[in-house]
Amino acid sequence: MINLTGVDKDIFSYLEPSKLRSFFLFAGAGSGKTRTLINVLECFRQTYLMEFVAYGKKIGVITYTNAACDEIKERLNYDESFEVSTIHSFAWGLIKPYTLDVKAWIVGALTQELFEVQEAQRKGRSGSKSAAERALKIVSIQRRLENLKSVSAFRYNPNGISSGKDSLNHSEVLKIASALIVNKPLLQRILVESFPILLIDESQDTQRDLIEAFLDVQKRHTGRFCLGLLGDVMQRIYPDGKKDLGKDVPEDWAIPEKKINYRCPSRIVDLINNIRSVFDSHSQVPEKKEPGFVHLFVVDSNGPVDRLTTELKISDMMSQITQDKLWNNLRADVKTLTLEHHMAAARGGFAEFFKPLYELSNRTDLVNGRLAGIPFLINVFIPFVQSVRAANKFRVMQILKEFSPLVTSENLKSSAESALKEAKDSVEALAKLLAERADPTISELLSVIADFNVLVLPDLFVQVLAASKVQTERDGIDDARDELNLKFEEALKSPFSQLVAYGNYIADRSSFGTHQGVKGLQFPRVMVILDDDDSRGFLFSYEKLFGSAELTKADRDNMAEGKETTVDRTRRLFYVTCSRAEESLAVVMYTKQPQLVVEFSKSQKLFSEVEITVV
Structure with missing residues (x-):
């Protein structure tokens, strides 16, 4: 029997079948969420699992990536009593038997889309590119509506190509599951009976409609359904996550917290604690005794700057500061993290393909x-x-x-x-x-x-x-x-x-990455690039975060109304990227106001004077 202690022991008590209790686990960066999850599930297997299996019940575990799924499955010896899956796979497992309901939802959505496209075609100009596209889209929708009549069961492949008249795409699966869970009491009862315990890792980034559907189930079946949400709102990085998750937790929920950071050395933990101190009162304690290294490089971007050459130079300087020769190998042994994906695209050689698509509203x-x-x-x-x-x-x-x-x-x-x-x-x-x-x-x-x-x-x-x-x-x-x-x-x-x-980039076979691409990952040497000019975005601004650019009226209005601001979003990104470093961290700030950045960094005690170099 595993000897559980601290938070792990508390969470295990919430899973006791006779008195299930829902909870929100605050787990900051590097706090060992996966380790806790494995320990608790292993202890549950040894204590209660036979009772669960006898009644046809399972524990549902939703993780963010396939890699995390594989790791948990392996450490649980592939025990099928635990349903470990990504959110898409879990959602599909719920709705798969309900062919008629799924078909009705798709027919309704397609019928509405067909009406809208036909109206646009009627009002639009013939002979245009739009008309050519709409004509084919109308045929495509009509063909799918006709094909649906003969579909007796649907197929979905969460990891690859879903083709054929009976296939569903990723977006449809999540939308249909959210709608059916909320509107079908029978499906709710089946969910509760099949998975009395549902644990969701990285819950702050799980698609909001599904999270709200699960919260609705928990509210209706309190005591019979344990919903365990694991995560950290400070690390919410996708726009389709639930923004206020963890803030208004129901009174009967438990709110355990993991305070130890096992990943980062003490100096980096101090930095990330400081970064988030404006956001909330959570802070971490480093498990590692060695201090590690942090250094801010401020680059004047008023004139022409060769960014790749500058970053190579900074990498060499970090090698001197840390006495770590591997910092000399920027493209091989250092993980370079950027604010926005198209910054990585420019450095990784796929900007022409990526930039137009990155302008879409659905970047996730x-x-x-x-x-x-x-x-x-x-x-x-x-x-x-x-x-x-x-x-x-x-x-x-x-x-x-x-x-x-x-x-x-x-x-x-x-x-x-x-x-x-x-x-x-x-x-x-x-x-x-x-x-x-x-x-x-x-x-x-x-x-x-x-x-x-x-x-x-x-x-x-x-x-x-x-x-x-x-x-x-x-x-x-x-x-x-x-x-x-x-x-x-x-x-x-x-x-x-x-x-x-x-x-190669989205498969993480690149030396470049972003806050989105490194969720849950860690690297010995990390270079974080802060560059508002290169990011070309309006959702984020490191210049505002570092006090070298004025807040807009919209920023001030949002602050006054308690709404999310550009600075809030940027602070979260900065926290996530800095907290990936296991040994040493270089922060590279391109700015037109280098002196303001230096003074702000010192006044806010983000970096000391000896940790700042103006390039």
Whole structure:
């Protein structure tokens, strides 16, 4: 039996089946949330699990990433009594049996969308790019509505491509689950009976509609349903999370807190405590005894600045300060964290592809690789093009068998020779383009695939390719186009190599990262880039955070009304990035007011005078 102590022991007591109690666990950066989760679940297995299993019950554990799921499953010896999954997988597991309800929701949503598109087409100008896109969208929606009539069960793949008339996409799964949980009392009862205990890690960033649905279930089934929320509002980084989570906790909930930071050395813990002190009263105590290193490098950005050269120079300076030679290897042994993803895109060589899509309102799906069309590009298109380029016939045929409408079992049975010839011709056409052009655009490659119908393209790309062929009479004369299509048309003009670089970035195979990409991760050496000019964003401002830029009227009004401000959002990002460092931390601040930044940093006791260098 594990000997639980402190907070772990408290949380275990909330899970006692005869007196379940919901709780919100405050767990700051590096506090060992996963370790607590494993310890409590292991103790539960040894004490109560047989009783649970006998009544067909399980503990639901929702984690933020597949990697976290795999880690917990492994440490629990893959015990199927624990349902460990991401939020998308868990939501799908709940709604999967309810085919008629799912179908009714989709029909309602599609019918409304069809009406809106048809109205726009009726009022719009014929012959425009928008008209071409809308015509194909109308056909696509009508086709899906017709196909739904014969669907007897739906499919969903949370980790890859979901294609076919019976498939659901990521966004639909979350929307449908939220709606059904709230509106179907039977589903609520089944949830409570199947998962009397539901634990949600990184709850501050879990999609707000689902969190609110689970909170509704807990309120209706208090005492029979334990909802355990683990997280830290200071680390909320996605806009679709519940903003006020943890602030208005019901009176009957427990509010345990993990105060020890196991990740960061004492100097870095002092820094992150100081960063969040304006936000709330939570602070941490370092477990590590060594002080570690923090250093602020203030870079005057009034004139031209070669940022990559500057950061290489700063990396060498950190090597001297820390006496750690690995700081000399900026691209190999240092994790560079930026405010915004497109700053990483500029440094990582995929800005042309990334920037248009990053202007979309739904950035979360882009950086998670779930944006419509992205799973196809990453999981099918890139491997196919790379296999054709490498003349890997075996891999090409594998992809064709799975994703080509030409090489289907029906086609091979009826006319194998004709089907294989068409596939061969399409592969040769693609290989010819790759031979003639060292780095063709994504759009050029997709056009070859579309012309030969060699892969099933998402409707989105069919519409974009069709619109790209339409020439307007005069520049700027066109109806308002679908934002996603418009941004993809621009993104697909970028070279194929940029798409590959983007794929490596979201898979964390890059030396660059952002606050979103490093959730739960840690690195020995971290360089945090603060650069308002490069970020080009209006949601964040390090200049305001460091007192070198004036607050706007909107900022002041929001502060007076208790609403979130630019400074609040930026403070959270700064906290998350700095708290990734296990040994040493370099903060690089590009500013037009270097002296103000220096004075502010000293006055707020963020950095001491010996920890500040003006570059």
